[in-house]
Amino acid sequence: MAVLLNCSSRSNRAAEQRARLWELLRERGFVAEVLCAEKGPQLGELARRVARGPYDLVVAAGGDGTVNTVASAIAGTEKTMGVLPLGTVNHFAKHLGIPLTLEGAVRTLVEGRRVRVDVGEVNGRAFVNNSTLGIYPGIVRGREALRKRRGLNKWVALALATASGIQRHERVHLRLVLDGQEIELETPFVFVANNDFKLGDVDIGRQRPPCSGELGVCVAHAESRLSTVKLIASAVAGRIHKSTDFSILRTTALRVEAPHRRLYVAADGEVLRMATPLCYRVRPLALRVVAPLSSELNAGSRRREDPSRRIAALGG
Incomplete structure (x- = not known):
């Protein structure tokens, strides 16, 4: 061993x-x-x-x-x-x-x-929990920068970085291609689940987990800073499944196209800068x-x- x-x-x-x-x-x-x-x-x-x-x-x-x-x-x-x-x-x-x-x-x-x-995979990079793009990778990068620069506790740094991310309210323009569908949208984040709908200890979906061979794709539709704040508050309170600014899709494969040549992507909390398009798939069992x-x-x-x-x- x-x-x-x-x-x-x-x-x-x-x-x-x-x-x-x-x-x-x-x-x-x-x-x-x-x-x-x-x-x-x-x-x-x-x-x-x-x-x-x-x-x-x-x-x-x-x-x-x-x-x-x-x-x-x-x-x-x-x-x-x-x-x-x-x-x-x-x-x-x-x-x-x-x-x-x-x-x-x-x-x-x-x-x-x-x-x-x-095992989930995005552009050849494996993940066992989830992958996220949009506001979350920026929050993680901000958290680590605060910890390195100011020596803050991880949770304090996360709270400050989240507040900063919401203040900027950065949305990303994406085209999602999954199971024959094409969805074009501007969104603060997209969350791709391999096993369940949790980001850390926050239960995002409150639905059954994806079945073997499936990915769960969570898309936020919040169009304003206030909508994003409400969405995050709903997630923390465990009520996001009742939100009209949030939807969950299931697919065997996902292609994410963007106007940018590279996007920051979080895979199990580790942030990477990846070339677009992003190609997600499942490696069953x-x-x-x-x-x-x-x-x-x-x-x-x-x-x-x-x-x-x-x-x-x-x-x-």
Whole structure:
């Protein structure tokens, strides 16, 4: 087993987590290589190297960005991904039902079962949760700039960046091509869901998750700054499904055309600058992951039990 630990923390937390992780794995009888890397190109290169190695189980120890990096490297292979949720939001771990404590997550690696889940893709870049364009990538970039420049807490920086994004009220002109339809619109954001309709802990859709092989496409129609504020407030309050400024579509593939040569796109919270058009697709059941035995997943119809039974067999 290889464990990829996101060591981009500015404190001693990463070193403490690494020591505790070694202790818990030894207690469970695992022989593991714990590899530490900074988030970004260093972690991506490490994940690709591990994917080419002899490991049966590759564990993402970090937040959703770390999960995305590991999933991108091993999707479509016979390797299995484990998750140790050490990030802030841990959306994918919550989706799988993985305990958010380190002890509980390590226990899941031993006692859990292998299941297969879909992987979304935009211009060849994988995502396991969602991808967003419009106002949200700008908010993420603003949040990270504030954290770097002023050393702010992540949630404080997010609130300030969101207020700034709403103040600018930037809308993007897009043409969406999906399942034979063409939709032309100006919108503050488009949200493409791979598993459910949550952006972090905010439930955007409150509808059934996409089925296996589907993407859920959420489109905001807010035409003014006030409409955008109301839409975000409805999402936070869990009432966005009642809004007339919001619609949800389902598709097997999506093409997004724009007048700009490049757009900022968020994939599992990581912001990338991508060439247009943006081509979204689903890779059905392309990723094998370890889930708790009792987990039904939020999207039961997307889950398929792997015939190799329990992951505990990897421990010898």
